[in-house]
Amino acid sequence: MNLVSEQLWQRVMDVFSRAAVPNVTLIELAVVFAVATALSIPRATWKYFGLLATATHELGHAFAAVISGQRLGGIKLRLDHSGTTTSYSRGRLAAVWSGFWGYPVPALTGAALVTSGFGGWGPAALATGTLILVASLLFMRNLAGVLITGAAISGGLLLVLTVPSGFTGHVAISLGVALLVAAVRDLGKLTNVHLRRRDRLASSDAYILYRATSVPSGVWIALFLAVVAGCWVVAWQPISSILAAGA
Template sequence: MEIIGHWWQAVLAGFSKTDPLDLAPLPIVGLIILCLVLTVPRASWRFFGLYVTFVHELGHAFAALVTGRFVHGLKIRLDHSGELASSGKPGFSAVFSGFWGYPTPAVVGLALVASTYYGYASAALSIGALLLLGSLLFLRNGVGIAVALCSALTAQLLVVYTPDQAMAWVVLGLGLMLLVGGVRDLFKVLGVHTRRRELIASSDAYLLSQRSWLPAWFWLFAFTLVITVSVVLAARMLLLMLG
């Protein structure tokens, strides 16, 4: 109980404003290079891509919950595919939850970058730690549970043991990595619709076109728009932090 109490106090302490990061060009360039090394090469993407898929599926799940759908569970597979099972009325809720998959990693990445810009990196990490614990309720396969447990454990350890300034750098790095991951997955789904059309039945854009009167290209454009805006806004905040 003492350990739980210590953890809970650390989570609550995170909901406070801290000094925004004071960035210098050399450290931020180093951080960007590190983020690219961890997300672009196929060897490292094999692992971090599972986390991006996890965030993707959580985007579907959260959008389903806020529109009144019942989430039965979600699965993540080693090939970076995922599946959310939810039920509810057809129409807006199904389309809304179906849309918030591919844009979610970039939007969360933007939120993390913004939290470091405004001095709320520790709050972002505390919220993330709680959400990751809650996500364990929805996982329905071994790979998904393993990804969620590793993510949740890492978040809890960071909340308890990381100093504020170090925490801000971690949150900023994770935000940048999610932005890169969101862009990478966007190119992946665009490739499905242009070069690998044998996989099109698994595309969120195709599934959305079946649930609405709007064609798949509209949903691809919508994904691209949200992700592009997220990247541009995050880049602007980085430049402002650099002065």
């Protein structure tokens, strides 16, 4: 039993230590982008992968609420890709702050995973993300949210505890690119709501922010886009070096 405990502890220590920098080839990079596109664009795959993007979106609201001093009431995730994060604040600025950090956070998470993966910190990034998901279970207020989060935790634990650290970096890069693509898809969906599906405006973060501040929804969408674009620029730095080396 002691041997098993020692091996598990050593594995945990290895996870949070810097691993070998993954050697990503042009062919692998092409496969990564193809898989990311396949997860986020077709409806059949987005039905499932989009749930992770929604969970990340709502965790963005939740984290922003906590760091701005709000009381987090709970998080609900639904199988139709909608979600609700309830927080309580006495100030309008704090509420606006937490309301903003939904759409940008999948891209921020994606950029963090990509840069961590290329830097040899992929296992640590995935382990940290898994721990955040575990903590979020305390605030889940519906069965779908528990199931979605539990599935993500199971996948994270499987990767962190069983997959060699050298390979986990490749996984972190792949997942990061997929979340970056997902962030763009979600922004496209949001824009479509404001242009063509205005009957759904009540659920739009941009519209809710407009109601709270009188700043037009288009400005908020532009700000979402600016943050997502910035995340792509950050993630593209290590990717561009591979493209340049292969040219």
